[in-house]
Amino acid sequence: MPDFTIGASDFLLDGRPFQIISGALHYFRVHPDCWADRIEKARQMGLNTIETYVPWNLHSPRPGEFDTTGILDLGRFLREVAEAGMYAIVRPGPYICAELDNGGLPPWLLRTEGLGVRRFEPQYMAAVTAYLQSVLEIVRPLQIDQGGPVVLVQVENEYGAFGDDQTYLKALAEVIRGAGTTVPLVTVDQPTDEMLSAGGLDGVLRTGSFGSRAEARLETLRKHQPTGPLMCMEFWDGWFDYWGGRHHTTSAADAAAELDALLAAGASVNIYMFHGGTNFGLTSGANDKGVYRATITSYDYDAPLDEAGHPTEKYFAFRDVISRYAQVPSSVPAAAPAAPEFNVALGEPVGLLGCSSGRWSDHRSVPALDELDARLAIFRTELRHGGPALLTFGEVRDRVQVFLDGAPVGILERERHERSLMLPHTRGRLELVVEDMGRVNYGPRIGEEKGLIGPVLLGADELHDWSVCGIDLDQPPRLWQSTPSAVVPGPTAWRATFEAERSDLFLRTDAWGKGYAWINGFNLGRYWRRGPQQTLYVPGPLLVDGTNELVVLELETLSPTASFAAEPWLGYTDL
Structure with a gap:
């Protein structure tokens, strides 16, 4: 079986230096029937590795559960990475941030009286141990020395920005090792002296997270880690958006220049994000640094592959840079046709306030x-x-x-x-x-x-x-046993059927107020006139050839027409 280790200055694959050129692709933000397409496009850009977080809150919505079905099938995702001839990095947290609801920590866990979050506290450690054992039961047979794709597993996530409990970090590493993890372990922190000291762990490779000034950041990282490979575990090539803000974009040329500097220095890299995907349902998180800002449904991130999986200018700029340091496939992704445009009348409105069910x-x-x-x-x-x-x-x-x-x-x-x-x-x-x-x-x-x-x-x-x-917003509101009514003030549920083929759609929301939309029972996520985004992405695999159902729960007022656009609209880049 292949062997992957940490050498004096490089990662070693079967004893030879290996530069990781990875991209972040979160399985839980992409429809599972689209995983193979996104992974193949990563390979075509020149990546040799796929990285993913693991969201505890989504896998365990209630105590004692660990769901691995559908979009949460981590094992299937990792096997598809292997089938593409690529390697994998797994980052199970338990805290992952990721602009995900509660940073990936289950809300039920944090309601436990006396629980100490992200520190060595018995109740927290018992729950974390059970969670990590469930994840690593999936990962263990998919490690590289078992014939699988996984080459690295991360301990916690940017812990130096939160605390400095070394007992906690050591205990996490022991749990991960005790669950049969044999590949190298890593930590990640922003490259400041304080964070690298607080969040690092002796015997575990430190990596950095940053998006600019690559040479200076690597110098700081090397100061805290005299030997071993240098790696930027999160090379920020874009950013996320919040409701009421602008759509964040970054210069493709500037990002490509920073990537070039990283690779030229011999550092390994994980591009965050290669493909952001979508915060389907109610999975998006928020920030509150004095002002509460809720993250939008789209996690496009201005990544090389956009929310719908189409290559962008940044994709080809990164591909050109990578080609100077590694073999890049000759094929490129085919151009995607425009999505169909059509309108559907919404009918059968039911007012939520008047519903007794x-x-x-x-x-x-x-x-x-x-x-x-x-x-x-x-x-x-x-x-x-x-x-x-x-x-x-x-x-x-x-x-x-x-x-x-x-x-x-x-x-x-x-x-x-x-x-x-x-x-x-x-x-x-x-x-x-x-x-x-x-x-x-x-x-x-x-x-x-x-x-x-x-x-x-x-x-x-x-x-x-x-x-x-x-x-219950996991499924469309079951309101139609009530009598459909004329439009009334307040939250109202609407539905319609439409004919379509199994191809991507973009549901326009600019004529609506605020609410949620479902296609064939699947919650696409939140929409809000406040913007920046004014379309919801509808993955083609959600549709059936023939009749499909759209349900909208509008909290304010809407135009009683559903419109589908040819392209996404994620908002203005300046306000």
Whole structure:
């Protein structure tokens, strides 16, 4: 079997120097029937390795579960990498950041009383050990010395930006080794003295994460690691977007020049991202460094391969650079035809506020969304006061729409630090539609509760006696047992059928307000008029030849037409 080790200055493949030229491709952000296509395009660009994170929260949405079906079939993904003649790097965390909801940590875990996150604490370590053993049971037979593609496994992720618990890092490494991992282990940190010292581990190869000033960054990395190969584990070639911001792009020429500097220095590299893919469903995270910013559905990242898997200018610029240091295949990806453009009328609207079906429960005080196991919920109570009064929340995480007797009163958003509004009267049915826009994935606010935090006050008095309905967004809302209605204020579900072939589509959302869309039961993700993105990517494998179903849950108002565009629109690059 092949042998992959760390030498005095290089990675060694069967005893010979080997320069890793890798690209990040997250299996959980790409439809599984598209994996082989994306992997082949990576090979055609000149890459010899594919890197992926492993998302604990997606594999284990509930305690005791470890789902490996469909888009979460890590074993299938790694086997497809091997079938393409490429190697693989696995980064299982347990914390991965990745602009993913909660940084990849399961929300249920962080609700454990007394749990110490990302440190050597018994409850946390017990859960992490079980998780890593589940991942590595898949990875172990797919290591290079077992005939598989995996050449490296990462310990934690940019830990130096969070803490310095060496006992914790050593324990993680021991768990990984104890689960049968024989390939070299690595850590990754931004190349500063503080982070490399805090996040590194003796006996484990340190790697860096950066997107510019390659020579200086490698010099800092070498200072902390006198021997062994130099590697940029995350060469940032683009960036992610947040709702209300601009679409981030970077210069292809500048990124290619930085890649050239890395490869010329003999360093190995993992391009983050080679292909970003999509934050399908409710998987996107958020940042909060004083202002809450929710990550959008697209994870295009301005990568060499765009969200739909098409090569960009950056793809060919990188391919040209790589060709100076390694053999590049003669073939290139074929040009993709434009997606079909057509319109479909949406029909059968059902108002969510008037629907009696669903998971209703009674509560004395407002529960957190976590208690409901929901990301969207309706809260309902009766007011028996009279005149105008101020409605106040302790904290809104992340958005609440307020209705009185079915009429909209206003919207409060965490992003704007809004917590109160004036009700014009205080007699009748008060309804609140509360939405979790994505959990923070970086920094001290990881793991926080979602929903309405603290008491709900009307004037100085707390409101009690709530009926609450959690909405399951993993599948289209099952509302049509209710009577379809005329368009009413507030959240409304719409559906339509359309004829199509199994080819990619781009669903336009610019004429809609805010909500979610499903194709044939699959949640494409969030949309929002705020932008920057104004299309949702529909992978061809989601469709069937013939009749397909579209369901839209609109929280505000929409034009009752679904339009499909020829190309994606991810927003303006300047505001």
